[in-house]
Amino acid sequence: MRYLIRTIVVCFVCLCATNTAHTQTQDPAILQETAKSLMRQGDYDNALQVLDKALAAKPDNIDILKDKAFTYYLQRDFANAIATGKYIISKPDADVQSYQILGLAYKAIADDKEGDKMYKAALKKFPESGVLYSEYGDLLATGNAPDLAIKQWEKGIEADPNNSSNYYYASKYYAQKGNIIWGLLYGEIFVNIESLSNRTNEIKNILYGGYQKLFSTPAILNIAKQNGTPFEKMIATNLSKLTSQMQYGVSAENLTALRTRFILNWFNSNARQFPCKLFEQQRFFLQQGMFEAYNQWLVGPVADTQQFQQWMQEHAGEAKQFQQFQRSVIFKIPTGQYYMH
Numbered sequence: 306m307r308y309l310i311r312t313i314v315v316c317f318v319c320l321c322a323t324n325t326a327h328t329q330t331q332d333p334a335i336l337q338e339t340a341k342s343l344m345r346q347g348d349y350d351n352a353l354q355v356l357d358k359a360l361a362a363k364p365d366n367i368d369i370l371k372d373k374a375f376t377y378y379l380q381r382d383f384a385n386a387i388a389t390g391k392y393i394i395s396k397p398d399a400d401v402q403s404y405q406i407l408g409l410a411y412k413a414i415a416d417d418k419e420g421d422k423m424y425k426a427a428l429k430k431f432p433e434s435g436v437l438y439s440e441y442g443d444l445l446a447t448g449n450a451p452d453l454a455i456k457q458w459e460k461g462i463e464a465d466p467n468n469s470s471n472y473y474y475a476s477k478y479y480a481q482k483g484n485i486i487w488g489l490l491y492g493e494i495f496v497n498i499e500s501l502s503n504r505t506n507e508i509k510n511i512l513y514g515g516y517q518k519l520f521s522t523p524a525i526l527n528i529a530k531q532n533g534t535p536f537e538k539m540i541a542t543n544l545s546k547l548t549s550q551m552q553y554g555v556s557a558e559n560l561t562a563l564r565t566r567f568i569l570n571w572f573n574s575n576a577r578q579f580p581c582k583l584f585e586q587q588r589f590f591l592q593q594g595m596f597e598a599y600n601q602w603l604v605g606p607v608a609d610t611q612q613f614q615q616w617m618q619e620h621a622g623e624a625k626q627f628q629q630f631q632r633s634v635i636f637k638i639p640t641g642q643y644y645m646h
Contacts, residue, residue: 331358331362332362333359333362333363333366333369336355336356336358336359336362337355337356337359337368337369337372339355340352340353340355340356340359340372340376341372343355344372344375344376344379349376349379349380350380352376353373353376353377353380356369356372356373356376357373360373365396367393367396367398367399367400367403370389370392370393371393371402371403371406373389374386374389374390374393374406374407374410375406377389377410378406378409378410378413381413383410383413383414386406386407386409386410386413387407387410387411387414390403390406390407390410391407393406393407394407394423394426394427399430401427401431401434401436401437404423404424404426404427404431404437405436405437405440407423408420408423408424408427408440408441408444411423411444412443412444412447415447415448417444417445417447417448420444421441421444421445424437424440424441424444425441427441428441432464433464433465434464434465435461435462435464435465435466435467435468435470435471436461436465436468436470437461438457438458438460438461438464438465438468438471439457439458439461439468439470439471439473439474440470441457442454442455442456442457442458442461442471442474443474445457446474446478451478454474454478455474455475455478455479458471458474458475458478459471459475462475462491462643463643466638466639466640466642466643467498467637467638469495469498469499472491472492472494472495472498473495473499473504473508475487475491476488476489476491476492476495476508476511477508477511479491480492480511480514480515483525485515485518485519485525486519486525486529486533486537486540486541487537487646488511488515489512489515489516489519490540490583492508492511492512492515493512493583493603494582494583494638495508496508496509496512496603497583497586497636498636498638500631500636509603509604509606509607510607512603512604512607513555513604513607513608516551516555516560516604517555519544520548520551520555523548526541526544526545526548527541527545529541530542530545533646534644534645534646535579536579536644536646537646539571539575539578539579543567543570543571543575544563544567546570547563547566547567550562550563550566551563555604555608556604556608556609556612557597557600557601557603557604557605557608557609557612557613557616558597560600560603560604561596561597561600561601564587564596564600565591565596568584568587568588568591571584572584572588579644580639580642581642582636582637582638582639582642586636587599590627593630594623594626595623595626595627595630597620597623598620598623598624598626598627599627601613601616601617601620601624602627602631
């Protein structure tokens with residue numbers, strides 16, 4: 306009898322455990338995480354099946370629907386990605402990411418017309434989304450309309466000044482168009498916001514090339530002094546007074562010397578009229594004894610790898626101090642600090 310009772314109890318416990326496990330596997334949140342794991346493994350068919358189970362338990366959940374649309378995109382089933390994405394953005398709780406996923410699908414099939422319509426609708430709903438401006442601009446640039454694209458990137462910088470991608474695209478645009486001052490300004494803001502990515506190294510090369518052009522072509526600063534905005538004119542005027550320091554070429558050491566003089570002059574004469582967070586950051590580095598390390602990080606490896614490595618060995622303490630600061634303090638541009646050009 307005792308054995309029978311024990312057997313019944315064991316069976317009951319096992320049954321409860323089985324029911325509990327079954328209930329857990331049907332939990333939408335757990336199913337969604339399972340689907341994401343399958344997505345990361347490239348098992349898109351099974352990921353979609355699991356997401357359908359999650360939707361059966363939690364119909365029309367926008368987060369699950371977004372995962373489903375993105376899985377279709379990864380699977381290169383762009384027709385279903387677009388169909389699902391269009392359904393998602395028709396819902397009142399569609400968020401920025403909903404439009405991003407649909408935008409990816411439109412870009413994948415080069416449907417610029419529908420993509421254009423979608424991004425315009427998205428920005429009407431989210432007029433302060435920097436990421437939507439950057440991706441809309443990218444769509445326009447890919448469609449061979451760079452002069453329309455820059456307008457979106459500039460709007461993104463004005464609306465959401467701490468989204469790095471708009472600075473990234475704008476810096477490349479202005480460097481290609483020969484507007485060296487804004488290519489340098491936006492490029493340096495970008496590497497301060499996004500300091501540790503592959504794109505950072507790309508923009509550092511643009512910065513170094515920009516400084517070479519700036520000081521080897523006097524007409525650049527002269528044109529800016531004559532035709533630039535008041536902000537550009539002030540920058541060009543200050544730089545023109547210091548060009549002799551670059552007669553031996555652009556190096557991290559020469560730039561440190563020139564930019565030290567520039568910052569001192571700027572804060573003596575122009576900072577009150579034209580507040581600029583980038584210049585404030587440079588002054589902070591100067592005050593804290595990190596300005597040389599900052600300029601070495603900025604252009605040293607591009608200008609001369611061997612000299613940069615030697616500097617790092619001889620100034621290990623300064624380099625470490627700068628690296629610790631860079632990893633612990635987030636660079637942020639204040640809203641409203643935007644200069645038209």
